[in-house]
Amino acid sequence: MTKSIGTNFPFELKQAGLAGLPFSWTHDGELMFDEAMTPGQIAAVQAVYTDHDPTATPEISAIEQIRAIEAAPNVQDAMARALRRDLLTRAFAFAKARAVSKGYDWTDVQVHAWAMANDKDYKTLREAEDAIKPLRG
Structure with missing residues (x-):
């Protein structure tokens, strides 16, 4: 029980x-x-x-309560996932803004392909998210 x-x-x-x-x-x-x-x-x-x-x-x-709650593995995982997604969104937006500033009218697929080939941090985050996603079930 x-x-x-x-x-x-x-x-x-x-x-x-x-x-x-x-x-x-x-x-x-x-x-x-x-x-x-x-x-x-x-x-x-x-x-x-x-x-x-x-x-x-x-x-x-209260601060000790917050730290203890944030130390829980399920909360740490949620925070890491949210941070990864936020960083990916920001990196993608930055890459798209760079393309627009250079006069390119790229689709999201083109921006993603360019970022994967030219932005090491974006590529690392994207690969981590792609590897983690199926493990969540």
């Missing part, structure tokens, strides 16, 4: 020295562990969950 997970859970994990391990959870109490975690690490996280009181509130500052 699962129980919900309250706002204090990330801080309890941090206190137990388990913050940053590759696992995530849902608010309704489902724990999902990466295959890289050892049985001892999984047992330690499950012990924190067993002792967790979902109604408890954190007794730490």
Whole structure:
């Protein structure tokens, strides 16, 4: 039987020295562990969950609460994905503006092809996004 997970859970994990391990959870109490975690690490996280009181509130500052929430692997992944997409959008817009400033009336496909061939950062971000996308399922 699962129980919900309250706002204090990330801080309890941090206190137990388990913050940053590759696992995530849902608010309704489902724990999902990466295959890289050892049985001892999984047992330690499950012990924190067993002792967790979902109604408890954190007794730490707001900035510490924000840092703990941002340290959760699922939040880090979402932030990295958003940053990658934002950077790709900006890089694409920059490449398109460069083409227009040089008098080219390129389609988005042409701009993408030019950026892949001439902009190392754009190419790196695009390849990372293309490799990660199918892994999300």
